[in-house]
Amino acid sequence: MKDWIATDLDSTLFARAWHADNAIAATWSPEEDGTRSPSSWMKADTHRLLSALGSAFAVVPVTARDVDSFGRVDVPGVHLQGPAVVANGAIILGWDGLPDHAWEEHMTxxxxxxxxxxxxxxxxxxxxxxxxxxxxxxxxxxxxxxxxxxxxxxxxxxxxxxxxxxxxxxxxxxxxxxxxxxxxxxPPGVGKRDATLEVQRRWFGGQPPLLCLGDMPLDLEFMRLGGLLATPAGSTLDLTWPV
Ligand SMILES: [Mg+2]
Structure with missing residues (x-):
């Protein structure tokens, strides 16, 4: 069984505003001619870190994105397709990237x-x-x-x-x-923490994530499941920490 990392996506791993010459495209918008163009970017340093972590650990996205917008996330060299907590925990995707039926029944x-x-x-x-x-x-x-x-x-x-x-x-x-x-x-029952706990129980033998990343104070509810907590410098969460 792999050790794992749980991470929020938007404004934690990538953002629209993080476009730079060496940034890595992370989400994509479909074009009318069938091609796609990048819609947000990951900083090169974050990409190096995440690629290295992803080769040793499972990286589990924990995001408010719905299934469609989660499907537009595609970061070269990093497996983020599942398991994943999407729609703020209303849906869990398994290793195959498909909605988990047991959780679907529970949340329905x-x-x-x-x-x-x-x-x-x-x-x-x-x-x-x-x-x-x-x-x-x-x-x-x-x-x-x-x-x-x-x-x-x-x-x-x-x-x-x-x-x-x-x-x-x-x-x-x-x-x-x-x-x-x-x-x-x-609504009651919808939240990142409960669904992340379910991922922990189902696929990681009850072992908490080694590291959790997020950018908003609300992310702390799932980040506190981890052994270490991290946030991007300058994030909303960072700005709430005492100087
Ligand atoms: Mg975020």
């Missing part, structure tokens, strides 16, 4: 009661935010929504107007988190 039962409520949140937020927030339901298992995300302009979610809006709604026990430009509304 968990999410079915939330389908109409998430749709209500979506409709309410679309109407109330006057176009300033753009809500979207992230697909989870068996056609059910996994969670709601709503993007807004930089800083908007911290304005008194947005705070008042969020306080107006009864979120019925969902976790409501602002992560940079994004609001995330996660």
């Amino acid at each position: 039962a968990q999410l079915a009661p939330w389908e109409s409520r998430l749709n209500d949140f979506y409709t309410w937020l679309s109407g109330k935010s006057d176009g300033l927030a753009r809500p979207r339901l992230i697909p989870g298992p068996c056609g059910l929504p996994a969670y709601l995300v709503a993007k807004a302009a930089a800083g908007w979610w911290r304005t008194p107007e947005a705070r008042a809006l969020l306080a107006e709604m009864d979120w019925l026990g969902c976790r409501v988190e602002v992560l940079g430009l994004e609001l995330q509304v996660l």
